[in-house]
Structures are given as C-alpha cells and as structure tokens.
Amino acid sequence: MIHINIYGLCYLIFAALHAIIRGCLKWKEYIPEKKHLKVIEIVPGLLLAAFTIYKSFSDEYQMCEFHYDCYEDETMQYTSITYGSYNKCITSNKFSNVIIDYYEEYGSSEECSGSEYGCCEISNSCQTSYEYNMSVSYYQNHYTLGRENVGMVSTYITKNNPEGDNCLTYNDYIDFYEYTEMNDIIMIYLLALYCYIIYYSIIVCINHCKCKGKGENGFEPVVQATSV
Numbered sequence: 001m002i003h004i005n006i007y008g009l010c011y012l013i014f015a016a017l018h019a020i021i022r023g024c025l026k027w028k029e030y031i032p033e034k035k036h037l038k039v040i041e042i043v044p045g046l047l048l049a050a051f052t053i054y055k056s057f058s059d060e061y062q063m064c065e066f067h068y069d070c071y072e073d074e075t076m077q078y079t080s081i082t083y084g085s086y087n088k089c090i091t092s093n094k095f096s097n098v099i100i101d102y103y104e105e106y107g108s109s110e111e112c113s114g115s116e117y118g119c120c121e122i123s124n125s126c127q128t129s130y131e132y133n134m135s136v137s138y139y140q141n142h143y144t145l146g147r148e149n150v151g152m153v154s155t156y157i158t159k160n161n162p163e164g165d166n167c168l169t170y171n172d173y174i175d176f177y178e179y180t181e182m183n184d185i186i187m188i189y190l191l192a193l194y195c196y197i198i199y200y201s202i203i204v205c206i207n208h209c210k211c212k213g214k215g216e217n218g219f220e221p222v223v224q225a226t227s228v
Helices: 006-027 035-058 092-106 125-131 136-144 170-214
Strands: 062-072 076-085 119-123 152-158
Touching: 006 035, 006 170, 035 170, 062 125, 062 136, 062 170, 076 125, 076 170, 092 125, 092 152, 092 170, 125 136
Parallel strands: none
Antiparallel strands: 062 076, 119 152
16 A cells, blocks of 8 residues: 655645745746745755754654554453544553544533433443453453443433434544644645745845835836926
C-alpha cells in the first residue's frame, strides 16, 4: 500500500497556489521589485519548507489498532479497528479525550441528569485489558464479575430513546480522530496561504495608491510656478 505524506502533499498544493497568485500579480506589475519585499516573501516560505521536511521525517505515519470487543477463552481474544495516524495511537486514556473533544465540537448543552433517557455510554475495558495484557481471571475479576457499568465511559450525548439509537460507535470516534488530526495539519498550510494573500493585498493597495498619486502615466504632476 502506497502512502502519500500529508505534509508534503499540503506543501506542494500551497506552493502551487502561491506561485499562481504571485505570478498573476507580477504579470500585472502589482508587486514592485524591491529587495526587502523579496526577503519578506522568501523567508516564511523557507521556514514552512523546513517545517514540512522536519515533520515528514519526525512524524512517521503508523497503522494503529483500537480494541473494542473482547471475550474470554483460554486467553483474552480481541476484535479491533485498524486506522492510520501521524500522531500517537489512541490509548485507553486518550480515548476519553477523543470523546470529550467530539462532545465539545458537536455535543448539545443538555445535561445527562436532565435528559429523559440519560446519556450514551461506551466501554473502554477491552482496550485497557489489551494494554495491560490482562489474564482471563484478572479481566473477570475487574470487569465481568465486578460492579455494574465498570469500564463504561459517558459520552455526554443524551439518548433519543431508551435504546440510544443516536449513540456513536467506536468507528465514529476513530473517524473523528482521524479527521481532526488531518484537519489540524491542513489548517497550518491554509493559514500560511491566508497570510500571503493578506500580505499581497497590502502590497497591491500601497502600490496602487502610489501610482494614483503619480497620475495615470506614472509621472508626478508638475506644479506650475507663478510669476510675481
């Protein structure tokens, strides 16, 4: 399976759009040939290129697994979801953070205590069991034979009916995690492009005002001296 580095791809798109914008402005002679302006243009681009190279080599894309279904046999057996990540894989502790992030992004203001059917819950016990390499007896003592609802995590999303048909699945949270991670990377390059657009807009406005002050032909108007 061929994997395209998202940092490199984003930088190529950024560089292409930047070149198109700059080329159009140069063609229309909106950008004056001044050394200090060239420095302002080049330095941020070089810093972004260095950042891209660094992240491309330091943030290795990895395939992760999240274990959501397990049962007891002679040893613990697991069913997992496979996903890709530039960041760290989702651990049992990090899964709680993903749930909170989703709620803050899409959740409603209704509290669980005020809801007719309460809030959705999702189990985190299988991933915890896998991380700590629990034996069958240890898992049974802590989860299967333990107190009710142990290992369950509240999603803070209120149920729409007793069965909770609107409750999210593990795949939903994994997809959200991948989307958020990808979106954070893309936003870096979008922000850089926005900054260049604002910079060029300011340069064009300043250059236009100067040209307008000199007249249509670019010459400053001559003031006739009055004779005494």
